[in-house]
Amino acid sequence: MQKYSVNQHLIETILAWVNSGEIAIPEIQRPFVWDSSKVRDLMDSLYQGYPIGYVIAWRNPNVKLKDGSLSEGKKVLIDGQQRITALTAAILGQCVINKNYQRVKIKIAFNPIEERFEVQNPAILKDKIWLHDITDAFSGKVSLLKLVRDYSALNPEIDEDLIENSFSRLISIVKKPIGMIELAPELDIETVTEIFIRINSKGVVLSQADFAMSKIASDTENGGNELRKAIDYFCHLAIAPDFYKHIVDNDKDFAKTDFFQKMSWLKTENEDLYDPSYNDLIRVAFTSQFNRGRLSDLVSLLSGRNFETRSYETEIAEQSFLKLKNGVNNFINETNFKRFLMIVKSAGFISPKLIRSQNALNFAYIVYLKLKELGVNSVAIESYVRKWLVYSILTGRYSGSPESTFDFDIKQISQKPFGEYLQEKEDGELSDAFWNASLPQSLDTSVASSPYFHVFLASQVKANDRGFLSKDVLVGDLISLRGDIHHLFPKDYLSKNGLDRSKYNQIANYVYMQSEVNIKVGNKPPKDYFELIKTQMQDDNKQVSGLSTEQELLDNLKMNCVPTEIMEMSIDDYQDFLTLRRKLMAQKIKEYYKTL
Template sequence: MSELKTCFKRVDYDLSSLLHFIDVGDIGLPDIQRPFVWKNAKVRDLFDSMYRGFPVGYLLFWENAVESGAKQIGLDEKQRDVPARLIVDGQQRLTSLYAVFRGQKVLDENYAYRQIEIAFRPSDGKFEVADAAIRRDPEWIPNISQLWSSGASSRKLVNGFIEKLGQKVELSEAEEEHIAHNLDRLFDLQKYPFTALEIAQSVEEEQVADIFVRINSEGVKLNQADFILTLLSVFWEKGRTDLEQFCRAARIPAKGSDTSPFNHFLEPDPDQLLRVAVALAFNRGRLKSVYQVLRGKDPDTGEYDPQRRQDQFDILAEAQEHVLNLNNWHQYFKALVGAGFRSGELVSSTNALLFGYAFYLIGKVRFGLAEHQLQRAIGRWFFFASLTGRYTSSPETVMDGDLARIREIDTGEAFLSWLDGEITSELTNDFWQITLPSQFDSSSARNPQLFAFFAAQNRLGAPVLFSHKTVSDMLDPTIKTTKKALERHHLFPKAWLEAHGVSDQRMRNQMANYALVEWPDNIDISAKAPQDYVPQIRLRFSDEDWAEMHRFHGLPIGWEAMPYDQFLGQRRDLMAGVVRRGFEKLA
């Protein structure tokens, strides 16, 4: 119990002091330079609560492990190069307050700058998000940031507002007094009291997360990536800026001959790319183990060494440079396309995608493998990891184990051999003949086995069902239409099944009842029985084309006349065969 009492202390601030400490760098506030997730309406509610004198929650700070005598920057000797306190909980609140009181713009979730404009009506003390109507209404101050950023005295601003409003509406002396009182109360928000819990620098990140959960009413666990991103803001701002600029650019298609990280698989967030860099730099899949490394903690003495910290950040910086290299980035996605995955629509696991990129970089950077070797090996690995859901359950633990097993590998040939060994040990005949067919017994809309089936069709050059076009062409992500070029079609239509006694929705939506068809066919088929619509479509095709279409779509000849449950069983086996042929073609 005594140890718990010494792990933090309580410190009281007023808002003006907090803003000052942020200004001089004593408190690190990285959110001004990272995506701000609060909506303006939530910022409005924060100001309204403070104005009414309501409590708005604790702040949670963590004393930073910095060397004494940290260098100073600028002319003001009070400015700190390294913050003394890191914000663990309360970042969004302080970002909101700092942005409004200092008139600073924030980044939104799409990495676009925006101004938070909170309006105030002094006549009744009402806050609102500014809009066009409010900006035209003289009763409102459309952006309260101007009150603090103008440099004018509060009395001058109060008198100026009353005078301007008096030109539009007639005000009594009592009304003027009431408006002045409400404006004074607004200015007094700078004196609003905050209580912070400041955790000692010796406390480990797991304990910090536990403290956070215990005092936070929402009970949301801290993300380990948030800890490391905060460290980047403090000790390596350029690294964090580079990550965020890359993520921002990945959301915007390149124009003309410009280069861009934009792709059809992933709009990455900084913490996702950070995971890849950590895997490449330190052979770690668990971020929590890297946190202590980047703080510069000596595992023997427990002391924090600035030089050790700098050395570790140098290693991370080199790894991140490879992660953000556009050639590496796009070549990796080419490996996925080569494996049959045309876009993110066929990817059920973001973890598999990110960890696949880490293995691509390990093969290229650490082992110097040729691109043609990587394209085949990583394409197969991603197909395998996606198909088996390798990184679906406890992804950090599984990846950490994978990285541990290749830590002692010292040649490219051994690395490729390890990848192949992992694949063949799991994709046995029993997997193809028993496990995979049973996994097709599902109605999940984003089942990884179904996506692997579509990827295999792409890889095999399969025609679209009931069409001479190919699945690959119709899944081209660069083609944008008002409707999807291909739609999932129920071979036995849902309405027909229900009319024939199949009342269970899971049974009607079985994966084995799905096929990709062009959407005009889907509309035409509607709720017709397979025995009715299939013979009409059959007339369009030769015997050879009809047989080939069935082979690529895992359809037994004469399926349209089968009992539904018998059809599902046979098709699951055939679909597993299609996936196997598509995967084996990658070799």
């Protein structure tokens, strides 16, 4: 099957298609990111007769309307948006949305004597040698003859033939050809993505969420442009609350929408535990509403795809947009979002640095939204969400092929009680063999960002454990206030005894400890610094630690999963220490999981 056609079109034809809506510019990359000088250079290239590359369009499938007739699909630009947007700005005078989401005009001036383009500036506006805005030449309101006469009246000393020749070349820019690669409507997203990556010399990778966003934005009949903004703006506000005023000042139409009212709570929100990207938001909204996990299905459904008849129907497109809007509203709802974060924090994940897998967080939110929709008891929801989050982190459930796993899980959740499904997963993947053998083995790593170590720390936060050798300072405080991870067997001590980085940086050797305590421990072997601690307890001298009694010390070792044998250990015992501590850490994680 031929996957594409290649044609040359005049620039004026392309611009006419943009104006009529036959070509949709969906802003896959969202705001116009070119600076004005690149627009100037594009106009110069066209004037000089240089090629400006191909644009790639993917024709939407023809859709069956309610009366049975067919509506021909629009062409959606998937590559070349910046160039086409630049042309609409410079030639048609249309506003663009810049990277600050402001509507601005880009005005390009032309010097017919030097045949030179420049971005309009105050100096140019005072200089009659320039045509201040080339849009005037293309508007159709002024003929070439009048353009030349008006310019000659201002600059009588310039040869009129030279002026006419330059303006004639300028106006003929719209008669220049531009190549369009048009992809067949029956291609699936995977194929289109592959084609895009192979053609795009800049190595830009488009995700399926990009295509979903392009599909959403290009469907103005179903309010897709407003929905696309809602998704973008929410994600932006979640990271930068002060962006709220910017929207109010620069996008007054959107500021009047229900979407904006529903996300306005973000203007005073500084929580950074879950800052979703548009990819995350679309994935959660889609999966929770459609009971599907593949974003390619979302693009098909928004196009009106009937999976049974393999045709495209306008009613399916309308219903799909309504469902997606509902999913987005559920996602951005203040009560839902804050309650979900509260549940995540109640599992001990109080900082974004404790969660490496955004997909694990995404699916945990899907579980929350889905169970709430199904009317599950709120106390049960909290437990299920906590357990699923920790289970999926421990098993790396969404680290391989998240889409297919999302798809499988949401279908299971929709077909059987959640508790039953969770029990199946626990029986299969969190058996005694996992806790006693597999998990301790997984803790044998030097990677401080290991998800297993993060779960261990979350278990300490949930238990209100205190830092190593601390009387009052909690592990949670040390994590929140950017405390440091230190070594139980001091790094310098191990290094001097010939151990390399991968050996002394084992996570079983890591512990959250106050820096001032760590300084007093210094580079002594454990048996030496524990001797100091015991002496200070006898003398009631708290130079190293605030702990006063042997029982306090034993309790502190237990909550930090530090084997008591460490008090007599030196370099020869290091490997035995690591083995002992991994088992204790795994056991603590197991007990923690059971309490979720």
